[in-house]
Amino acid sequence: MASSEIDALTQALARLPGLGPRSARRAVLHLLKRRETSLAPLLRALERVNEALSICSTCGNVDTIDPCTVCADPRRDDRLLCVVEEVSDLWALDRSRLFPGRFHVLGGRLSALEGVRPEDLSIDMLIGRIARGGVDEVVLAMNATLEGQTTAHYLAERLETFPVRITQLAHGLPVGGELDYLDEGTLAQALRARRPVS
Amino acid sequence: MASSEIDALTQALARLPGLGPRSARRAVLHLLKRRETSLAPLLRALERVNEALSICSTCGNVDTIDPCTVCADPRRDDRLLCVVEEVSDLWALDRSRLFPGRFHVLGGRLSALEGVRPEDLSIDMLIGRIARGGVDEVVLAMNATLEGQTTAHYLAERLETFPVRITQLAHGLPVGGELDYLDEGTLAQALRARRPVS
Numbered sequence: 001m002a003s004s005e006i007d008a009l010t011q012a013l014a015r016l017p018g019l020g021p022r023s024a025r026r027a028v029l030h031l032l033k034r035r036e037t038s039l040a041p042l043l044r045a046l047e048r049v050n051e052a053l054s055i056c057s058t059c060g061n062v063d064t065i066d067p068c069t070v071c072a073d074p075r076r077d078d079r080l081l082c083v084v085e086e087v088s089d090l091w092a093l094d095r096s097r098l099f100p101g102r103f104h105v106l107g108g109r110l111s112a113l114e115g116v117r118p119e120d121l122s123i124d125m126l127i128g129r130i131a132r133g134g135v136d137e138v139v140l141a142m143n144a145t146l147e148g149q150t151t152a153h154y155l156a157e158r159l160e161t162f163p164v165r166i167t168q169l170a171h172g173l174p175v176g177g178e179l180d181y182l183d184e185g186t187l188a189q190a191l192r193a194r195r196p197v198s
Numbered sequence: 199m200a201s202s203e204i205d206a207l208t209q210a211l212a213r214l215p216g217l218g219p220r221s222a223r224r225a226v227l228h229l230l231k232r233r234e235t236s237l238a239p240l241l242r243a244l245e246r247v248n249e250a251l252s253i254c255s256t257c258g259n260v261d262t263i264d265p266c267t268v269c270a271d272p273r274r275d276d277r278l279l280c281v282v283e284e285v286s287d288l289w290a291l292d293r294s295r296l297f298p299g300r301f302h303v304l305g306g307r308l309s310a311l312e313g314v315r316p317e318d319l320s321i322d323m324l325i326g327r328i329a330r331g332g333v334d335e336v337v338l339a340m341n342a343t344l345e346g347q348t349t350a351h352y353l354a355e356r357l358e359t360f361p362v363r364i365t366q367l368a369h370g371l372p373v374g375g376e377l378d379y380l381d382e383g384t385l386a387q388a389l390r391a392r393r394p395v396s
Contacts, residue, residue: 003250003261003262003263003266003267005243005246005247005250005262006247006261006262008239008242008243008246009240009243009244009246009247011243012236012239012240012243012244013240015236016225016228016229016236016240017221017224017225017228018216018217018221018224018225019216019217019221019225023215023216023217025289026215026216026286027214027215027216027217029260029285029286029289030214030215031214031244031247032247032251032260032285033260033285035248035251038210038213038214039244039247039248039251040248041206041210042207042210042211042214042244043241043244043245043248044206045203045206045207045209045210046207046210046229046237046240046241046244047241048203048206048207049203049204049207049229049230049237050233050237050238050241052201052203053230053233053237062227062230062231063201063204064201064203064204065201068201069201087227087230087231088224088227091223091227
């Protein structure tokens with residue numbers, strides 16, 4: 001149907017999350033028909049990112065500078081350190097602009113099933129950062145999954161000896177959540193963590 | 199949050215059809231985390247397509263070769279010519295592998311509202327191809343819209359003087375279509391074009 005170059009582009013796009021073969025074809029047609037306004041900018045952006053891509057040696061974020069934009073930001077509070085599983089979690093929390101401190105990306109979560117052990121995550125790097133001092137609070141922002149919570153418990157134990165406050169994200173009803181539609185796990189958490197009405 | 203290079207890439211991806219800001223961010227993260235297996239292949243594919251991109255001087259298809267893959271294919275039947283509005287229509291019909299002939303892309307449809315006149319479409323090119331001879335049947339595969347059908351009528355008139363059979367795609371119930379859910383236009387077409395049960 002199309003040349004092998006166009007097929008290769010379609011396949012490369014179809015592998016992106018959120019795009020399938022059908023939407024990849026539509027995207028390719030869009031690019032082909034708008035060479036100057038769509039294809040060229042995308043190509044330039046990819047080239048630049050590919051040239052400069054690096055993993056932040058401080059926190060594990062992916063960026064085009066090292067230290068990354070977050071670690072290099074002088075307005076952030078060094079005393080607050082938020083530990084997340086993945087770079088996507090860092091981005092999600094940072095987008096909300098609710099957390100004024102620094103981040104640390106573990107690069108995954110402990111998992112007996114997938115064979116992920118503590119030494120596979122950047123835990124030593126985290127402990128190094130905390131041991132250097134200056135951190136008052138470590139926020140464990142793991143996912144509310146079995147493996148995320150196992151990782152949080154493990155980290156809390158490892159960090160016990162440091163003079164830092166260790167906190168974790170609250171669990172309970174999501175905003176707008178209706179009891180009738182929530183899973184039992186969430187309900188149980190919300191009930192267990194119930195607070196007096198002030 | 200992220201560097202300007204990553205922002206630029208996110209924005210370039212977000213402009214593709216089927217991707218919004220949210221899925222573009224996910225796609226960028228996917229690319230950043232898989233530099234060798236995802237970012238590099240996409241970059242190479244875009245580079246190749248950008249270098250070779252051309253409009254087929256015979257049929258108006260977009261491809262990386264001219265004449266395009268369809269026009270250059272020796273197994274296709276030169277006597278059958280299918281006229282479509284857009285390149286995407288050519289691709290859709292060609293994917294089905296049901297049409298063994300050649301194609302011609304008009305580059306749009308006649309539209310009083312949008313000010314698209316016959317001279318804005320590649321109609322002279324189409325008439326040139328038919329005048330050169332060798333074509334037995336012209337299939338008008340316009341969309342079943344008011345403008346598509348206006349274009350088909352106009353083309354049928356313009357082609358009247360040539361010794362070719364002019365046909366158009368059948369209109370009626372789509373496969374799996376239930377009467378109760380179909381619009382009146384489709385029902386009217388299906389009724390008008392009713393055929394004896396053989």
